[in-house]
Amino acid sequence: MTEAPDATPETGPVPRSDAPPHPWRGRLRAVLTVLILALVGYLGGMITTNLWPISTETDNFRATVRVTPSLLQTSVVHAPTVFGDIDMHFAGALPAPGIEARLQVKEEITDLFTQGRVDVAELTPEDGEVRAAMESGLRELGLKFVGGVLLTQAAVVGLYLTGRSRPPWRHPVIAIGTATALAVTVPSLAAVTTYRTANFAAYEATSLLGTVRSNSGLFTDIQGQAQKATPYVQNLLALSDALQQEFVPAETAAQPGxxxxxxxxxxxxxxxxxxxxxxxxxxxxxxxxxxxxxxxxxxxxxxxxxxxxxxxxxxxxxxxxxxxxxxxxxxxxxxxxxxxxxxxxxxxxxxxxxxxxxxxxxxxxxxxxxxxxxxxxxxxxxxxxxxxxxxxxxxxxxxxxxxxxxxxxxxxxxxxxxxxxxxxxxxxxxxxxxxxxxxxxxxxxxxxxxxxxxxxxxxxxxxxxxxxxxxxxxxxxxxxxxxxxxxxxxxxxxxxxxxxxxxxxxxxxxxxxxxxxxxxxxxxxxxxxxxxxxxxxxxx
Known part of the structure; x- marks a missing residue:
């Protein structure tokens, strides 16, 4: 006996459709899922570096470094200080996550200044000292970021498994694995290719030099004026000058024609x-x-x-x-x-x-x-x-x-x-x-x-x-x-x-x-x- 199609009193028989679902819908859903999971992983890595920033230092300075959440500081190394901000802009092929480094002078250096035992010239970092500290700090920051991504994705897996007796595993594992790889690889590749001297675009200092030149003529000797300023300003000037020497390309700083x-x-x-x-x-x-x-x-x-x-x-x-x-x-x-x-x-x-x-x-x-x-x-x-x-x-x-x-x-x-x-x-x-x-x-x-x-x-x-x-x-x-x-x-x-x-x-x-x-x-x-x-x- 042949079964009759479903019917309702109002409309009569309802025809069944044997057409398969559109395959592109499934693919689109899979791609969106991977992208959302990758974004979640990236946010987890960024939040990890903000909750537990890394610390790097030179002989005279110490900095806490984190990945900045601001989209306005993409491909920028941002160093806020109480006397203004130092920004180094880079122009790479990929927009890199912004990096924030909060600088401070080591307490023992400030103590020496209060005793009048240190000249500002002695604070200038040696050749390569700033670069070595930054490279070491960025490596540690990268590892902490990757760790944050992995912990976040592990939490996502845990939430997915909660309440499921025999959950399907093949497609979720592929999606989470792909998303994790994207969340780690794309920001890392962007950072490695962007934060290079060859990609340096601009060095910007806000208010810092203005504070030193207050009540003095423009463009007088910076170091001479700094000797009359506070020890903190002296230290910041020395660091600012070192950053310029380290990251402003040699052809930009060379003797001009x-x-x-x-x-x-x-x-x-x-x-x-x-x-x-x-x-x-x-x-x-x-x-x-x-x-x-x-x-x-x-x-x-x-x-x-x-x-x-x-x-x-x-x-x-x-x-x-x-x-x-x-x-x-x-x-x-x-x-x-x-x-x-x-x-x-x-x-x-x-x-x-x-x-x-x-x-x-x-x-x-x-x-x-x-x-x-x-x-x-x-x-x-x-x-x-x-x-x-x-x-x-x-x-x-x-x-x-x-x-x-x-x-x-x-x-x-x-x-x-x-x-x-x-x-x-x-x-x-x-x-x-x-x-x-x-x-x-x-x-x-x-x-x-x-x-x-x-x-x-x-x-x-x-x-x-x-x-x-x-x-x-x-x-x-x-x-x-x-x-x-x-x-x-x-x-x-x-x-x-x-x-x-x-x-x-x-x-x-x-x-x-x-x-x-x-x-x-x-x-x-x-x-x-x-x-x-x-x-x-x-x-x-």
Whole structure:
């Protein structure tokens, strides 16, 4: 007798489906299970290193090290201190787990300092000492991480077996084994391939150097100032210097062929005594200013502030392109004519449509003016800048590509070719996008972009300070092979109140900014300064 199909009073017979389940659903479920188990294992390893961090030390310093849970610190060695943070950024093929190392000075060293028996120079770790301590610590950290992964997966297995008399074992064992291998192998491979000197991208110190330089001039001798500071700061400076020497690549720290101070948007403020001090202390080859020297387009502003005399007193070439605040109308060249009277000033576009190449210590620099003017309205600024860039490209057709291409605004630079970097100001905010360097404002945007903090209470550090855009500048170094060596970025504050402090110092490896220069070139001070009018070479 044939059985009737299932039926219900409402719908009648229900047909049975003999079609097999879709195989991809099972595979997808298996893959998701493995990924979830791998993530659980990774979290277990990370939590283990945080609950029981490892300890590593040199002769003078001790550090507790753990895997950081923050996704924002991927491929970063982060060293927080009470005086600021030290971050070393790496750029590997795989994003590596972030590492946090909490530094402290050994108690016996601090005791010696209180007795005046140790000089700061004696605290500098010996060659390889920091690296050996870190490698030893990372090995131990890796073992603890792996142990945490295995314990976590063992706990997962235990939970799976709970309450089961005869559980299936083949598929769970394969899934847990694969997940464990992923949780261990992927982070380990990422860490091993990322945390190498060749992958070093940037060194950043926040507040640390600013604390030492409080109540002193910028860029005075760090060690000399540190002798007057607390023993703890002295120790941190010695460690910071050792980390830079150990992990900043040799080509980045080598003797440069040329060093350029990049500034912009002075807006009528005579901070040139500070610039002169930077030029001397940092052995600057030349200053590159991308415009907005004054506020209202009148050269008299610079005269009243003593800017032109101060520029001449710098004693190094001063390369300049006009900004949108440096004229009263499009064809107004009064500020340019006044700057042209200063012996060390080099105008890259001395008059409308005529361009100059400056070769300084072998580094080729070109650029073009911003032909906007003060209080200009009703114009598509981006389109206008693109037209200016196209005009520059036509006028320099067939000319060798520059190492530095300068203009005030960023909008037209993107469509121009250059051998190395482009630099611009105008935005009052430092930024870096591949080979495009956008400078902040050296003067914080000048008086017209600030408001003054009132006296709120006696001894208030910010009372009387001008608050607005942050102060910022860059130092761009070229090697003796004419390749970009490094970009060092500074932001600072409390300049007007006479207590300048650094907020941030970042050293960026040159190979992260631009490709190496063509082979066979040399750069250095023996090549001197040369200016050449640019003449286009029509395409054949």
């Amino acid at each position: 040329a060093r350029f101070l990049l500034i912009s948007d002075m807006h009528g403020m005579n901070y040139y005594p500070l610039i002169q001090q930077i030029v001397q202390d940092e052995q600057i080859t030349a200053v590159i200013d991308t415009g907005d020297l004054v506020n209202f387009g009148r050269p008299q502003e610079g005269e009243l502030a003593g800017i032109y005399t101060a520029i001449e007193d710098l004693g190094v070439p001063y390369v300049f392109v006009r900004g949108n605040h440096d004229a009263l109308y499009r064809t107004d060249e009064a500020v340019l004519r006044r700057l042209d009277q200063i012996p060390n000033v080099i105008l890259l576009e001395p008059t409308d449509g005529e361009f100059v190449e400056a070769t300084i210590d072998g580094v080729r620099i070109t650029g073009y003016n911003d032909w906007r003017y003060f209080a200009q309205v009703g114009v598509d600024f981006k389109a206008e800048q693109e037209v200016a860039a196209e005009r520059f490209a036509t006028a320099t057709q067939g000319w060798p590509l520059p190492d530095i291409l300068a203009s005030h605004q960023p909008f037209g630079l993107d469509q121009l070719e250059t051998g190395a970097v482009t630099v611009n100001g105008h935005m009052h905010s430092p930024a870096l996008n591949d080979n495009h360097i956008q400078m902040g404002t050296f003067s914080g945007g000048g008086l017209v972009n600030h408001f003054q903090v009132p006296q709120t209470q006696e001894g208030d550090d910010t009372a009387g300070e001008l608050v607005g855009q942050p102060y910022a500048f860059d130092i761009l170094s070229f090697g003796t092979d004419c390749s970009v060596q490094s970009l060092t970025r500074y932001t600072y504050r409390n300049l007007v109140s006479g207590r300048p402090q650094f907020d941030n110092v970042t050293i960026i490896n040159g190979n992260r900014v631009a490709a190496p220069a063509e082979e066979g070139r040399t750069c250095g001070p023996e090549l001197g300064v040369e200016t050449t009018p640019i003449t286009p070479t029509p395409a054949e």
